Amino acid sequence: MRHPSAADTSRRKPSRIALVDANSFYVSCERVFDPSLAGVPTVVLSNNDGCVVARSNEAKALGIPMGEPWFKLAARAKEWGLVQRSSNYELYGDLSARFMELLGRHTNALEVYSVDEAFLGLNGEPEELVTEGQQIRRTVLRNTGLPVCVGIAPTKTLAKFANRIAKQNPAMNGVCNLDTMPPAHVDHIMSRVPVTGIWGIAGRLGKRLNSMGIFTIADLKASDPVVMRKKFSVLMQRTILELNGIPCIEIELEREDKKQMIFSRSFSTPVTTIAEMHQVLSIYAQSAAARLAKGEQLAKVMNVFAGTSHFHQSASSFPSVTVKLPAPTADPVILTKAAVGALDGVLMEGVPYARAGVILTDLSPAGYQPQFDEFVSVHEHRNIGDLLGKVKGKYGTASIGLGRAGMLAPPDWTMSRKHSSPRYTTEWAELPVVKAS
DNA sequence: ACGAACTAG
DNA sequence: TTTTCTAGTTCGT
Numbered sequence: 043m044r045h046p047s048a049a050d051t052s053r054r055k056p057s058r059i060a061l062v063d064a065n066s067f068y069v070s071c072e073r074v075f076d077p078s079l080a081g082v083p084t085v086v087l088s089n090n091d092g093c094v095v096a097r098s099n100e101a102k103a104l105g106i107p108m109g110e111p112w113f114k115l116a117a118r119a120k121e122w123g124l125v126q127r128s129s130n131y132e133l134y135g136d137l138s139a140r141f142m143e144l145l146g147r148h149t150n151a152l153e154v155y156s157v158d159e160a161f162l163g164l165n166g167e168p169e170e171l172v173t174e175g176q177q178i179r180r181t182v183l184r185n186t187g188l189p190v191c192v193g194i195a196p197t198k199t200l201a202k203f204a205n206r207i208a209k210q211n212p213a214m215n216g217v218c219n220l221d222t223m224p225p226a227h228v229d230h231i232m233s234r235v236p237v238t239g240i241w242g243i244a245g246r247l248g249k250r251l252n253s254m255g256i257f258t259i260a261d262l263k264a265s266d267p268v269v270m271r272k273k274f275s276v277l278m279q280r281t282i283l284e285l286n287g288i289p290c291i292e293i294e295l296e297r298e299d300k301k302q303m304i305f306s307r308s309f310s311t312p313v314t315t316i317a318e319m320h321q322v323l324s325i326y327a328q329s330a331a332a333r334l335a336k337g338e339q340l341a342k343v344m345n346v347f348a349g350t351s352h353f354h355q356s357a358s359s360f361p362s363v364t365v366k367l368p369a370p371t372a373d374p375v376i377l378t379k380a381a382v383g384a385l386d387g388v389l390m391e392g393v394p395y396a397r398a399g400v401i402l403t404d405l406s407p408a409g410y411q412p413q414f415d416e417f418v419s420v421h422e423h424r425n426i427g428d429l430l431g432k433v434k435g436k437y438g439t440a441s442i443g444l445g446r447a448g449m450l451a452p453p454d455w456t457m458s459r460k461h462s463s464p465r466y467t468t469e470w471a472e473l474p475v476v477k478a479s
Numbered sequence: 480a481c482g483a484a485c486t487a488g
Numbered sequence: 489t490t491t492t493c494t495a496g497t498t499c500g501t
Contacts, residue, residue, distance in 0.1 A: 087492090088493075245485080303494090308493090396491095
């Protein structure tokens with residue numbers, strides 16, 4: 043089932059880079075299993091159904107901005123025919139993995155850049171690569187139901203730009219290879235797109251560039267990379283060189299180990315008691331520990347934070363404490379104890395906390411400990427049981443549980459998702475049902 | 480060295 | 489009444 047071009051990329055460094063990006067990824071995932079959403083203005087909401095994190099093209103056309111809180115849209119949703127879905131990250135993660143697996147069949151140089159996009163190293167003549175881009179689109183659409191666009195160019199920065207062109211011009215059928223476009227035409231487009239439209243340039247850098255008379259991508263491309271390196275940084279120099287077709291940013295095949303791990307959530311309803319905050323932090327620390335273990339990493343430093351809503355000035359409070367752990371660890375009991383202890387005496391009874399989180403830093407690989415494995419686990423199990431009892435005694439039986447064992451019923455601050463689609467692909471009980479008539 | 484701000488998706 | 493999450497980098501002190 044390998045595509046012929048896969049053989050090409052194994053020999054030498056690929057000469058071209060494709061950026062494959064799913065269109066309105068979360069909305070498209072929802073549409074895969076609910077075709078009635080096709081053509082309907084649809085948004086996907088953040089945790090707690092707070093604000094818009096993904097918009098269909100129809101929703102964008104209604105002028106709905108990214109990040110808009112749902113409560114501002116709810117009143118007009120009916121007249122617009124606007125439909126909302128809660129975010130269903132299990133579904134999106136599963137479709138993402140299938141999507142990436144399909145892309146891997148087209149290249150030996152795949153960089154999974156985010157949940158909905160990837161860079162592929164490719165070789166071939168310009169028109170062949172357009173054909174390959176179309177094949178990628180067809181394969182992904184047929185096997186996952188996801189619509190994607192493909193941008194092809196000599197550098198990552200230009201591939202991103204090409205993808206943008208493909209997305210914005212339906213006539214291109216979702217594929218844009220910069221090499222097949224007349225250079226004057228590319229320059230013309232670049233002279234009309236603000237410099238913040240390029241990868242890595244946002245508000246702050248944009249303002250500084252504007253003040254130097256650099257307003258468009260074309261302006262930046264024409265600037266002197268050496269001078270700009272001195273005024274900004276080597277990253278700016280690389281961006282300029284990449285805009286000129288000189289590759290500076292390599293495809294990263296191996297995911298490097300994470301340097302920090304954050305587990306943070308907003309509450310559906312404020313948490314006002316210290317006892318409940320202890321319960322929150324216990325659960326968050328265990329989630330963090332589980333993730334750490336999954337990545338086979340240990341943490342040396344923990345930061346624990348809580349915060350009130352930014353939208354209520356009264357009684358605003360953002361406590362944050364960093365503690366050094368006695369030794370690098372992924373042990374859920376040690377991490378739970380540390381998380382609860384860190385904010386001990388810092389949290390205030392009666393303050394309406396809106397969110398909390400645990401940040402683990404100074405991460406290191408877990409490594410092996412083969413020789414005394416049995417002794418270590420026996421010892422650790424004893425320790426866990428011991429501490430588990432202590433924590434439960436102090437904070438109640440629901441305050442801690444390995445797995446979900448300790449939770450009798452979800453507390454009322456847990457995330458609310460009122461409009462979630464089923465976990466079609468990851469729960470047997472929620473498999474989609476197809477009827478033939 | 481550290482926390483705040485910025486960037487990206 | 490209602491406003492994401494994660495991971496990285498850069499900047500200011």
